[in-house]
Amino acid sequence: MKRDPIVIVVVAMVISLLLVFGVSRARHRPDVPDMTTSFKNQMAPDFSLPSLDGKTTVHLSDYRGKAVLLNFWATWCVPCKIEMPWFVELQKEYGAQGLQVVGVSMDDSSPEDVATFAKNMGVNYPIVVGKESVEDAYGGVQFLPATFYIGRDGKVTDKVFGLKGKHEIQDYIKKALAQNSAPATATPTAQIVLAPGKAAN
């Protein structure tokens, strides 16, 4: 039986494409979040992280009912430093509407050094000391800044890697604030552990 060479070529191409697709899917395990995981409309992974002074533990769930801007940063990250004064201003501007900025420090240096840095930057929002398990839960934060915008219901509205403009950040905040606080899992809204500015002070 004579086979049409075009059919053979097409079949080979389709098999190659399926292989490429299969390998790509296999590399990305959906159960393990990574940098490509969308997180959109998913519940933000909860965490318990110590404040810079080590006196309090901050849980993300403490802020349920508020829109949270969760910012992974480090003192050695210049783009992170650029964003910080914007976060300070945006916390002032949108705090009354229910925004809470939370910084997660990914520094290796001592919490005291980070606290001094934050104080010098005039930070008016809580900063917690990050740890690997939280990093992994958020897809392995391999570079900074990485910011997650979380709605009042605890679901991620946006995740942003790298530096963005202040206006873009403002848009993400508005979107997070607009997210209704009707959580599917009725977790009671806990009180805020740290008053704004306490961590930096």
Added chain:
Amino acid sequence: MRRQVAGKTFLGIFLLISLFCAQLFSQDDIPGKKSPSITMGEVPLTVVTRGKGGSVDLQFRIGAGFHVNSNTPTQEYLIPTALKLNAPTDIVVGRITYPAGEQMAFSFAPDEKLSVYSGAFTIGVIVRPLVSVLPGKYEFRGKLKYQACDKAACFPPKELPVQFEIKVVKNPPPHVKNPAQSPHVHS
């Protein structure tokens, strides 16, 4: 003729599918998707006379689109690029000379000048074998600590293993002089 048309159609469809897949799998909109890389060039064997100093140049290359802080960054909290070496016994590591940083401003901080290295840069190391060192080859190992960023994101500090060899000799290599020209022309 028909077969040719069918072949071209199939090829066109295949190319479209390929482009779609490439688009689907690419995440180039994510800054920092590519990891920064620094590579060290091969170091030619440097001959050093014992009791005297010699200079070794280590050449590094940073991947395109990335920069690292210079050895003297403009801000206190920035992590400088720094070389640490473990020398063999009785060989002293002298002055390490870093190039001056390039003063660059980036889109994320147009008003702020940063002192950085990008592309290729060379670090000079002075090595000084004591007179007691036996002639031969000696290996140096160490690490280059750096912290890289691209135009919008920064990566955690990393260390690049550094390795090179020197050849210690008893006396300086003799100067090879051209023999004096004979006044006679030999035919």
